[in-house]
């Protein structure tokens with residue numbers, strides 16, 4: 001979800017419109033538009049994929065003929081089966097997050113000087129989840145096709161349940177924040193949309209953003225990718241190579257994510273974006289529906305690519321995922337070793353940038369200006385976008401809808417690069433200017 005974000009400080013109590021990235025009118029407009037359009041969009045996407053053969057034109061004609069009443073009729077009501085599936089999954093993931101063993105990991109220092117502490121058990125939780133899910137199917141205990149057959153009801157339940165959850169986050173941010181990294185912008189809509197707490201927790205150990213973003217959102221992506229594959233197998237008696245390429249690439253990407261999960265805890269989603277509708281609703285609803293949508297489309301479109309094309313797409317996709325991983329790894333190793341790691345076999349070139357915290361203390365950070373980070377300031381978004389293209393292209397080009405995630409991701413990451421640049425410019429001042437003159441392109445080397 002892309003909008004202008006007010007760059008408010010977690011400890012301020014008034015809205016400072018001059019700190020917004022875009023004008024206040026545009027900001028209000030985009031926030032309210034996204035709050036009101038994202039939920040129905042999820043339902044329309046599911047309906048088009050599952051009931052209209054993936055054709056936007058078919059859905060458009062249906063809505064033209066039946067109007068608002070037709071839309072209300074296609075919106076599935078959350079059923080008891082849907083709530084049961086969600087509750088079992090959420091409780092299982094919460095239990096794994098709390099009780100599986102893992103190394104103690106510290107997150108980055110927050111603007112008010114706190115250091116969140118996590119238990120890094122993501123890979124184990126991921127493995128246990130997939131093994132359990134596939135075993136339930138294999139031994140005839142639970143058939144994942146039930147999930148696919150109730151997908152509309154599940155999304156409907158998630159839409160309403162997650163809205164209630166975001167209200168809970170808003171109230172918690174006001175009355176019982178978990179740390180000093182919390183505060184109001186002074187505007188109820190922004191507080192609900194962007195969130196109030198940076199590190200909300202239940203008790204001392206249950207981190208809400210790790211749950212919503214990683215263990216519910218990203219994990220559901222893997223679980224649904226497997227579900228789509230099994231559904232196609234159960235319907236057709238085999239899995240088309242297009243579905244295999246899509247599923248393998250998505251699983252490689254999600255495996256990479258959990259492998260690097262502790263690194264994710266240093267990124268903007270966790271260290272800068274607060275827990276509200278934008279991040280939490282996005283991860284609880286948008287990830288399971290929109291991110292998984294190329295696989296959802298392929299269930300009813302068993303395209304045959306042939307071994308040569310399938311393997312070429314697979315290799316290209318894996319390469320992109322690897323490069324994306326290597327970009328993140330390079331930056332994090334560089335920071336972890338205080339600039340002493342080798343970057344592409346050489347000592348890194350860097351800028352020592354100082355900044356002032358909200359408490360008035362002066363600190364320094366290192367900015368890497370060689371390796372992937374010397375090509376452009378957000379080069380890692382290029383392989384991220386390309387990987388999404390490669391796991392979608394097995395759907396070929398009969399319909400646009402499977403490419404929606406790819407287009408959405410491109411817009412999201414271009415907006416994110418701008419948001420991050422704005423934030424870093426205000427944090428590092430002249431040092432960021434020096435970085436921009438050394439590495440002039442924002443995302444695509446030599447072009448943008």
Ligand code: NDP
Pocket residue numbers: 266267268269324325328331365366367368369373377380381384409412416420424427
């Ligand atoms: P980054 O991991 O790129 O983190 C950005 C932060 O890194 C900046 O705010 C700054 O923080 C620091 N930084 C910036 N430039 C440098 C530099 N040259 N050297 C050292 N540190 C620097 O951000 P993202 O969270 O956007 O991306 C993380 C991963 O998540 C990527 O792989 C991305 O592709 C992926 N992603 C995927 C999305 C999806 O929906 N599929 C959405 C968003 C991201 P500081 O204040 O510490 O200096």
